[in-house]
Amino acid sequence: MTTKRPLFFLRLALLGDAAASAATGLAMAAGAGLLDGLLGLPEPLLRYAGLFLVPYGLCVAFVGTRERIARGAVLAIVAINVLWVIESLAILISGWVAPTALGTAFVLLQAAVVGGFAVAQWLGLRRDIGLSPA
Template sequence: MLIPGSGPVAQLTQISAPLLFWAGLLLIPVAGFMAACARADHVPVWAAKVVVAGNALWVLASLALPLAGLIAPNGLGWSFVLIQAAAVALLAGLEWRAAQHRPAAV
């Protein structure tokens, strides 16, 4: 939704439309990789680590951009950033936990 909705979301949040667009575009191959992992009978350890690390980096980047002054979201923009960062952090935690409890392929 970030690709076609980057303009309207940018107007509401004061987050750059190109940043939103390219973030959305970046997520397409990421989603494909995660879908392939989800369909595998045994997820390789390296793949699980890549997914968890990628999500952790997404959260860090989401928080670092406004805190460093690289973007200046309005109140709704801050809510957008914080809610999606919290959701991705939750997913990373669940993925990490699942990877610890599930036998993974080497």
């Protein structure tokens, strides 16, 4: 289902997510070799996460700039964001990586930001589209 109502809140949540994802992805992909020692996170993890985030950000921007924003697309974005938060926390809890204090802060901060975007997008479905996202 799509809508033609003004989508200010939802559009802002999507475009903020797109910008943050693409910028973070570019920094991680391009700077993985520099960041690994500083963050204590493996270079391949940083690089591949960054390479995921760049096209993801572009896809989110595409959804957010449409005249009619598809509910299903937003639900998929919310689901991906929730999965990202879960995986970020799992990486820290699992002991698979040994991040520095700055690396732990980086993972927790980006997880909190991504979680915030997921909540904002979920609320945007309810507020701007006027439908329960369930």
